[in-house]
Amino acid sequence: MTTLVIGAGIAGLAAAQDLTAAGHKVRILEARDRVGGRIHTDRDFAGVPVELGAEFVHTSVVPTWEILNQHRIKTHYINQQSDLWIRLPDGRLRTVGEEVCFSGVRALGWPEAQGEESVAAYLRRLGLDAHRAPYKMQEYVSDYGDPEQLSARAALEFMLDPTSEEGDYRPLPGYDRVVQALAEGLDVELGAVVDTVAWGGPGVTVILKDGRAYSADQAVITLPVGVLKAGKVRFLPELPEWKLSALRRLGVATVLKLVYRFEQPVLPEGVNGLYVCGGLPDEWWSSSKGQDYGGEVMTAFAAGAKARRLLELGQEGALEAGLATLRQALGRPGLTPSARTWSQWQDDPYALGAYSMAVTGATDARAILARPLEQKLFWAGEGTASNAWAGTVHGALQSGRRAAQEVLALRNPTLALPELARPAAKAL
Numbered sequence: 001m002t003t004l005v006i007g008a009g010i011a012g013l014a015a016a017q018d019l020t021a022a023g024h025k026v027r028i029l030e031a032r033d034r035v036g037g038r039i040h041t042d043r044d045f046a047g048v049p050v051e052l053g054a055e056f057v058h059t060s061v062v063p064t065w066e067i068l069n070q071h072r073i074k075t076h077y078i079n080q081q082s083d084l085w086i087r088l089p090d091g092r093l094r095t096v097g098e099e100v101c102f103s104g105v106r107a108l109g110w111p112e113a114q115g116e117e118s119v120a121a122y123l124r125r126l127g128l129d130a131h132r133a134p135y136k137m138q139e140y141v142s143d144y145g146d147p148e149q150l151s152a153r154a155a156l157e158f159m160l161d162p163t164s165e166e167g168d169y170r171p172l173p174g175y176d177r178v179v180q181a182l183a184e185g186l187d188v189e190l191g192a193v194v195d196t197v198a199w200g201g202p203g204v205t206v207i208l209k210d211g212r213a214y215s216a217d218q219a220v221i222t223l224p225v226g227v228l229k230a231g232k233v234r235f236l237p238e239l240p241e242w243k244l245s246a247l248r249r250l251g252v253a254t255v256l257k258l259v260y261r262f263e264q265p266v267l268p269e270g271v272n273g274l275y276v277c278g279g280l281p282d283e284w285w286s287s288s289k290g291q292d293y294g295g296e297v298m299t300a301f302a303a304g305a306k307a308r309r310l311l312e313l314g315q316e317g318a319l320e321a322g323l324a325t326l327r328q329a330l331g332r333p334g335l336t337p338s339a340r341t342w343s344q345w346q347d348d349p350y351a352l353g354a355y356s357m358a359v360t361g362a363t364d365a366r367a368i369l370a371r372p373l374e375q376k377l378f379w380a381g382e383g384t385a386s387n388a389w390a391g392t393v394h395g396a397l398q399s400g401r402r403a404a405q406e407v408l409a410l411r412n413p414t415l416a417l418p419e420l421a422r423p424a425a426k427a428l
C-alpha cells in the first residue's frame with residue numbers, strides 16, 4: 001500500500017510513522033524547508049530555545065509524553081496554581097491558587113450550554129463574563145480570544161476534559177526535538193508545495209506547484225484549516241458539500257506572540273508567568289525558566305481582538321505596547337530588553353492562522369472534517385481533533401495516529417508494496 005501524507009507537522013509525521021511501521025510505503029510532501037509546521041523553535045534569538053509556535057505540553061497525561069520519555073527530552077514544569085501570578089486591577093499581585101482573576105470565583109458546577117450559544121452568552125447567563133470566570137475558562141478564552149464567537153458547547157468539552165486540569169511542561173531542549181524524534185527514518189520531501197489533489201481516479205494523484213506529480217493508493221491530508229478554508233489546495237473533484245460546510249463553519253484563531261530578551265531575570269524566583277488583568281497583552285510567561293540562563297526571555301501571548309489590535313500597530317508598535325504593559329505590571333518603568341521580536345501566523349502562507357476555532361454553529365465541524373472520503377482521502381491535523389484536544393500538539397499527534405489506523409483498517413497491510421509512482425512533470 002502506498003500513502004502520500006500532505007504536511008510534515010506533528011500530525012503528518014505521526015501518521016507517517018504508524019503507516020511506515022505497518023509496512024506501508026509512505027512519502028510526506030511538505031511545502032516548507034523544514035519539518036514541524038506550527039512547532040518552530042528559534043535558536044538564534046537568545047542563548048536558549050525560543051518557541052515561535054507551540055511551547056507547552058499541556059498536562060502529564062497526553063500522548064506527547066511517549067515521545068518525551070522515549071527520547072529522554074527534559075521538561076520544565078509550571079504549576080498553574082502557584083507559579084503564575086495575577087496582577088489584579090487594584091494593583092495587588094496574587095497567585096492563581098489564591099485568587100481567580102477579577103472575581104475570586106472558584107469551582108463552579110458547569111451547567112450545560114443551551115443550543116449553539118457563545119461562551120460570552122453562556123457566561124452572561126451564569127452572571128459572569130469572560131473576565132469574571134474560573135481560571136480554566138479564562139484560559140480557554142485567552143487561547144482563542146473572541147468569546148462572543150466561541151461555541152460554549154465546545155468550550156465545555158475542553159473544560160470537562162481531564163487533561164484540562166493540570167499544569168504545563170516546556171520541553172527544555174526545544175519543542176523541535178519532539179518533531180525530530182518523530183521524523184526519524186521517514187521519507188520527507190521538503191519544498192514540495194502541493195497545488196492539486198486529484199482523487200477521482202483509482203488512487204490519488206498529488207500535483208505540486210512546480211508541476212511534478214505523485215500517485216499513491218491514498219493520501220492523508222494534514223493541511224491547516226486556514227489553508228483549506230482559503231482554498232489554497234485544489235481538490236479534483238471538489239470536496240463534497242458536507243466537508244466544505246464543516247470547513248466554512250470552523251473559525252481560525254488569530255494569535256500573536258511578543259518575545260523579549262532581558263539580560264537580567266525579570267520575574268522573581270519560582271514565578272513562571274504573569275496574568276495582567278485587562279493588559280495588552282494580558283498573558284505573560286518566562287520562556288527561559290528552568291534553563292541555565294543568566295537573563296530571561298519573556299513571552300507575551302494575545303489572541304482574538306487583542307491580537308488584532310496589536311497586529312494593527314505593526315511589529316514595532318505592538319512590541320512597544322507590550323513592553324509598556326510589562327513595565328507597568330512589574331512596576332519597573334526602566335525595564336529594557338536587549339532584543340525583541342514577534343511571531344504571528346496569520347500571514348504565513350502554509351498556516352494562514354494559528355489554529356482552528358470552534359465558533360458557534362461549528363461544535364460538530366471538527367468531527368465532520370475528520371471523516372475519510374471514499375477510502376482515499378484521510379484527514380488529520382489539529383483541526384480534526386476533538387474539541388477538547390484541538391489547537392494542540394497532542395491533538396494533532398493523536399489525529400495523525402487516528403488517520404493511520406483508518407488507513408490500516410482498509411486492507412491487509414502485509415500485501416506487496418509497490419513503489420510510489422513518479423510520473424513526469426505534467427498536469428493530469
Ligand SMILES: Cc1cc2nc3c(=O)[nH]c(=O)nc-3n(C[C@H](O)[C@H](O)[C@H](O)COP(=O)(O)OP(=O)(O)OC[C@H]3O[C@@H](n4cnc5c(N)ncnc54)[C@H](O)[C@@H]3O)c2cc1C
Pocket residue numbers: 006007008009010011012029030031032035036037038039052053054055056057058192193194195222223224227232233255256257345349350351353354355380381382383390391392393394396
Ligand atoms: C503561536 C502558537 C502557539 C501554540 N502553542 C501551543 C502550545 O503551547 N501547546 C500546544 O499543544 N499547542 C500549541 N499550539 C498549537 C500547535 O502548534 C498545533 O496544534 C500543532 O502544531 C498543529 O500540528 P498539525 O500537524 O496539525 O499542523 P501543522 O504543524 O501546521 O502542519 C501542517 C503542515 O502542512 C504544511 N503545508 C501547508 N500547506 C501546504 C501545501 N500546500 N503543500 C504542502 N505542505 C503544506 C505546513 O507547512 C505544515 O508543515 C500553538 C500554535 C501556535 C500558532
